Amino acid sequence: MNAIERDVIIVGAGPAGAICAAYLAKAGVDVLLLDKEIFPRDKACGDMITENVANHVAKLEAADKLDKMSVFVNQLLMVSSNGTEALVPFECYGTKRRDFDQLMLETAVSWGAEFRAGCCVTGLLRERGSICGVRVRCAGVESELRCRIVIGADGAFSLTAKDAGLMKEAPAAMSIGMSAYFEGVRFDRNIAIGQYSAYGAVFFDKLAAPGYIWVLPSGDGGVLHGHCNVGLIVDYADAVRPGHDDLEERFRQWVDSSTRANSLLSGAERISPWRRGKLTYMTQNMDNAADGLILIGDAASVMQPLRGDGLSAAADSARAAADTAWEALKEGDFSGDFLRRTYRANPIHMPADQLRDRLKHRRLIRETLFDPASVDRAIETIRKDTSVGERLLKD
Numbered sequence: 417m418n419a420i421e422r423d424v425i426i427v428g429a430g431p432a433g434a435i436c437a438a439y440l441a442k443a444g445v446d447v448l449l450l451d452k453e454i455f456p457r458d459k460a461c462g463d464m465i466t467e468n469v470a471n472h473v474a475k476l477e478a479a480d481k482l483d484k485m486s487v488f489v490n491q492l493l494m495v496s497s498n499g500t501e502a503l504v505p506f507e508c509y510g511t512k513r514r515d516f517d518q519l520m521l522e523t524a525v526s527w528g529a530e531f532r533a534g535c536c537v538t539g540l541l542r543e544r545g546s547i548c549g550v551r552v553r554c555a556g557v558e559s560e561l562r563c564r565i566v567i568g569a570d571g572a573f574s575l576t577a578k579d580a581g582l583m584k585e586a587p588a589a590m591s592i593g594m595s596a597y598f599e600g601v602r603f604d605r606n607i608a609i610g611q612y613s614a615y616g617a618v619f620f621d622k623l624a625a626p627g628y629i630w631v632l633p634s635g636d637g638g639v640l641h642g643h644c645n646v647g648l649i650v651d652y653a654d655a656v657r658p659g660h661d662d663l664e665e666r667f668r669q670w671v672d673s674s675t676r677a678n679s680l681l682s683g684a685e686r687i688s689p690w691r692r693g694k695l696t697y698m699t700q701n702m703d704n705a706a707d708g709l710i711l712i713g714d715a716a717s718v719m720q721p722l723r724g725d726g727l728s729a730a731a732d733s734a735r736a737a738a739d740t741a742w743e744a745l746k747e748g749d750f751s752g753d754f755l756r757r758t759y760r761a762n763p764i765h766m767p768a769d770q771l772r773d774r775l776k777h778r779r780l781i782r783e784t785l786f787d788p789a790s791v792d793r794a795i796e797t798i799r800k801d802t803s804v805g806e807r808l809l810k811d
């Protein structure tokens with residue numbers, strides 16, 4: 417029998433993997449974190465870090481650093497395709513993704529996790545049917561790394577989920593997004609309350625339907641220099657239709673046609689390339705465990721389609737998986753049954769009936785996004801009663 421090399425190997429050092437590694441290392445577990453990329457690396461994202469994510473960062477004792485690299489946003493301006501606007505109280509950090517991911521990685525390493533960059537996992541190892549490690553290619557050299565538990569945190573369209581047979585459905589509910597940084601965005605001082613206040617704007621425009629466009633201050637100079645993350649998310653099936661696939665052209669048309677977009681962006685300059693990424697919504701992988709493996713983050717596909725705040729689900733699942741792995745190591749039980757049961761019993765994991773309701777609600781939101789007239793009506797309702805918008809964004 418091969419010697420165990422590690423207690424836990426985590427595939428993917430994005431937010432899910434790095435946060436999980438940090439929790440495990442903080443609890444004294446021997447953990448190796450692998451990523452195919454060299455860090456720091458950038459990623460398509462809206463840079464919206466919600467309160468729940470910030471709470472995880474605080475538990476990992478990195479809150480001061482997050483504060484320093486972020487702008488604090490306290491309102492969201494929702495704009496419908498017919499120009500109706502609703503201002504909703506909504507709090508989040510605007511933090512550049514490159515900085516956030518690097519902070520989480522450094523936090524994991526500071527707690528004692530080992531990180532290897534440029535290591536691509538090419539498959540899972542099995543022994544008597546149970547997953548017991550990974551096959552990796554680092555700097556062109558193939559090798560096998562063994563462990564007691566593999567945590568798959570390798571993002572949407574995860575190789576670990578596919579290899580373990582847990583990605584059962586094709587990603588039916590899928591979107592594609594692109595984002596870039598702009599400087600010189602002019603915020604409306606009649607909307608921003610006070611010198612340090614910032615608002616983000618989300619546009620449910622016909623040109624993005626079914627989907628939306630956002631302008632969100634990001635990074636420590638966010639408000640002062642009009643430094644923003646700007647992007648759009650559209651339906652994947654729609655975006656690959658001939659004539660619909662030029663997202664940048666759609667964006668340009670939107671800036672020219674929307675009065676509010678024009679007032680925000682006419683003097684602004686794009687200072688980074690557009691980056692693209694895919695999003696999977698809802699729970700494809702309701703079952704996120706197999707013998708010797710737990711899936712977390714985008715690899716386990718849980719995302720709120722309106723807010724698109726995958727980082728929150730990623731951080732929660734990272735915590736639940738870290739607790740589960742810790743229990744499994746204590747009990748010496750790495751079976752799928754034990755991992756699944758322990759993960760689902762974690763207070764952070766939503767009970768099955770609540771999860772079903774939540775998913776129903778999310779599907780409804782997604783279907784609404786497909787119909788611009790329904791979105792217009794929803795924003796009209798939110799304009800009259802902002803608490804509706806607050807509830808919608810919270811759920």
Ligand SMILES: Cc1cc2nc3c(=O)[nH]c(=O)nc-3n(C[C@H](O)[C@H](O)[C@H](O)COP(=O)(O)OP(=O)(O)OC[C@H]3O[C@@H](n4cnc5c(N)ncnc54)[C@H](O)[C@@H]3O)c2cc1C
Binds near residue numbers: 536569647693694725
């Ligand atoms: C356009 C867009 C905008 C978004 N905006 C927001 C937002 O504003 N707020 C928010 O909360 N969420 C947002 N999201 C969602 C968010 O980006 C994801 O939910 C989040 O990245 C999930 O984190 P993760 O760690 O699970 O996966 P990822 O961040 O995708 O990390 C996975 C890591 O695994 C590595 N990896 C993959 N395969 C392998 C392999 N075979 N071997 C080794 N390493 C591997 C990758 O290099 C990567 O570093 C957005 C997504 C998109 C596409």
